[in-house]
Amino acid sequence: MTLIVDHLHVQHGAITAIKDLSFTIEPGELVTIIGSNGAGKTTLLRALSGLIPTASGSASWKGQSILGRRAEDLVRHGIVHVSEGKAVIPELTVAENLELGGIWRKDKADIALATSEVLELFPRLGERMKQGADTLSGGERQMLAIGRAMIARPELLLLDEPSLGLAPLIIEQIFSAVDSLRARHGLTVVLVEQNAISALGIADRGIIINLGKFVTSGTSASLLSDPTLRAAYLGF
């Protein structure tokens, strides 16, 4: 249950979005990938979840290569990606959005259990099950997107900027929910964030990337206490 990324290159048209990137994430770790806009964070997650092709290098999860496989197959391999920008389907109801999470699974009893766990964690979703997802606030949409992902019973959760555009109080709620999900299910989490302080607050480690290249990595505490890094990459 280790994620190994080795000398990964991803092309974005003529631009090399990810350049020779290597890192390893151990089972049960919560690692945040930090970097400014255009650092290649979103591209990295999209490559890992099978949404975009990679140019060279390798990546494996649970000992199997994950490159060149379709996103819909990687979900069945335990990799669930919550994409950027409150990934819900506004035309569907809250209940239908949650149902999507388990749509490929056969174990109906476990889907029901997972759904009740999500509603326990995010009671606001439970009150709005029959409403269209377009009626939800930004924070509720993010909760719905994470909830949908949890119903797929992920082993590796890829989260793309869950804090984007949300109020500080809501960000705190979402992050503590992610933290408790990880503790409860032994999830491995890759959290991509611009909001470095909040992300490092729950992460075990941080990996800083810039212009698609590895800069440094370290425990959250060590990154937060390095004044040079703080000024250059963490923005505070």
Place this chain on the structure above:
Amino acid sequence: MATFFNTILVGISSGSIYALMSLSLVLVWRSTRVVNFAAAGQAVLSTYLGYEAMSRLHNYWLSLPIAVIAGALISALVESCVMRPLAKRSKGTAVESIAPVIATLGILGLIRGVVGLIWGNTFLQYTSPLSSKGFTIGHTTIPFSPLNAAIVIGAAIVLAIFAAIFRFTRLGLALRAASFQPEISRLSGIRVDRIRTIGWAFAGAAGALAGALVTPTAYLSPNSLDLLLVSGFVAAVIGGLESLIGAVVGGLVLGVGFAFILQYIGTQVTFSAAFIILIIVLFIRPQGIFGRGGSREA
């Protein structure tokens, strides 16, 4: 007053056929963003297959499901063998959005040609056992016939089955999700390519039923369903292109509208009336009756 109600009844009958064709077009538009001109060709081919089944089995009611299943298969083949590879080939090029539409025109022409080669360009009769003479109530005969009734009932049953599938099944949810947000659908484990083919199959089935129901009131020829395609488009635009309910309501509105024009103005203006209605709707409410105003939220 009796004429008024009779006109509505007759309108609902032809309207249910337009509704089926409109549904066929909307299903394809929603799932792949393609305006499918080939729908008329696909429906004509499946109707010829129904005709063929009829001439062997001598049973219209058996030939009907055969035509519908054939229509679903033809449509699935068109999507998986032509449209999907074409979409992948043209992706990122300047003709990305128009190439598939032109391809559907090509398929329409091709199917017509092949049908003409096999069955000839003559008019064939694909008749139903039901009378197209109106019901008699007391001493008056109304224009609404047993065939009309069968059309309305047949279309209603199929529409109800479609609605139930879309609303209450996993397949229906996958079809809707894949048409709204393909990427989120893939990340939820939906095999979007396969779901699109199934969406086209549903569309083909609806179009085939429209063809097989409308043909007994007319003749069958390689281009006998072209007018039905036009009506289907107008109905789809009235309904807002995106909405399945809109497609059905659009079809019924158009059917009743035509019936009134036929009854009170005359046959010579019906066809132009379809286009006039189309243009008026586009001017007044381009998003249709059931369409959402403005653009969709990302």
